[in-house]
Amino acid sequence: MTAVRNCLVVGGGVGGLSAAIAFAQRGVEVTLIEKRPDFNVPGVGLGQPACALRVYDRLGVLPPILDIGVHYGHMDVFDPDYNLIMHHDFQMGGGGLPAFCALARVDLHRILLDRAVALGVTIRMATALSGIGEGDGPARVTFEDGGTGTYDLVAGFDGIRSSVRDWMVGDMFGPRPSGFGAWRIQVDRPSHVTGMEFLQGIGGKAGAIPIGPDRMYLFNIRPERFDEFFAQADMHRLLRERLAQFGGYVREIADSLTPQSPIVYGALEPFLLPGPWHRGRAVVGGDAAHVVPPHLTAGAAMAAEDAWALARAVLDGEGGIEDRLAAYGRARFARNAFVYSFARDWLAAEQAVDSPAALAAAAAEMRRNGSRRIAVADRFLEDNPL
Structure with missing residues (x-):
């Protein structure tokens, strides 16, 4: 085993906590730092595909995740009036695992933190x-409070605004505005919503993912100005306007929105960091290295995979520490590049639907090819080298 006795994990999200667990259960002394004062976790819900569940199994947290989450094995695509366009059965899971297990982000975070x-x-x-010091051997780091520390490895899972990535490569390869944003809210789940659902509209889409016995989160992805600020007091009105074209339960939820509705909005800023993913003894993973549109619901899954792959490469790989970090970066770039390109293309295609004629053409194409296309992503995610 390479000489990694202690590790600093920067960031306390899904990827950072997964990395901390992966190293700690192998006997490495781990310190995790988080810039927020508490773990009042933002966000709504997370759909976790089977590839992520296998990582959680290795981290020793699968039983509580499966116990609290909602299991589902299909997705449906509808038109704005809630007429079915396409049904797809996911080609993932097996061996006691569902294709997907979705749960509230706060629940997944609590399980990992415990x-x-x-x-x-x-x-x-x-x-x-x-700051991170230059030079051979362990990394000497400084903290904003003036403290210092020396670590055999610094693992940056510190999100889209990563300070570790900035130290490594500057801001050239960071997030860029896409021109689209995502609105989300956790609401009561109608009994007929038993899997992932999309409603393809004109100039945006809506949908839902179940995350509890009687709960789901509703989302709306559409063009938005990157620099737009939405006051919380206005969000209910703005989201209601954005959902006006949709029928079914989406309209019912839109009509029920109030100033107190817990609506979350975020601009989509996808990026994929080119290699290398390390510099000296510092390395990045999760949202610090890649942010993808939510279309495969694989963002958190890729972060968890990064964490497990990093620990395995560092502790079981060949060569010196930088050789092992380079091997990790090469392997994870290739896998994340597929997820990134697939999700970006899907986002571009759905958001290009700008007229009734375009909607009819998109629906016809999805009936012909949609399930087969998604099955390609299913098989890729299942063909997991971890």
């Missing part, structure tokens, strides 16, 4: 990185 603490991971809140 496991990390049980393994002895040191958690330091309200702590941010300010």
Whole structure:
């Protein structure tokens, strides 16, 4: 085993906690820092495909995830009036695993955090990185509070605005505005919503993913100005306007929105960091290395995979530490590049539907090819080298 006795994980999201667990359960002394003062986790829900569930199994957290989450094995695509266009049965899972298990983001985070603490991971809140020293051997880091530390490895899972990535490569390869945004809200789930659903509209789409016995999250993806600010007090009215073209339960939910509705909005800023994903003893993964549109619901899954693959490469790989980090980056870039390109193309295609004629053409194409196309992604995600 390479000489990695201690590790600093930067970022306390799904990827960072997964990395902390992966190293800690192999005997590495792990410190995790998080710049937020507490784990009041933002976000709504996460659909976790079978490839992510296999990682969670190796991290020792699969049973509570399966227990609290909603299992589903299909997706349906509808037109704005909730007429079915396409049904797809996912070609994932098996061996006791569902194709997908979806749960509230806060529940997944709590499960991972409890496991990390049980393994002895040191958690330091309200702590941010300010610098990483150059040179051979372990990395000497400084924190914004003036403290310092020396670590055999610095793993940056610190999100889309990653300080570790900025230190490694600057801002040239960071997130860029796509011109689209995602609105989300957790609501009561109609009993007939038993899997992932999309409603393809004109100039945007809506949909839902179940995350609990009686809960789901509703989303709307559409063009939005990158620099637009939406006041929370206005969000109910703005989302209602954006959902006006949709029927079925989407219209009912839109009509029920109030100023107190817990609506979350975020601009889509996809990017994929080219290699290498490391510099010296520092390395990145998760949203620090790649952010994809949510169309395969694989963002958190890829972060968890990155974490497991990093620990395996560092602790079981061949050559020196930089050789092992380079091998990790090459392998993860290739896998994430597929997810990135597939999701970007899907986003572009759906958002190009700008007229009734374009909607009719898109629906006809999806009836012919949609399920076969998604099955390609299913098989890719299932063909997991981890």
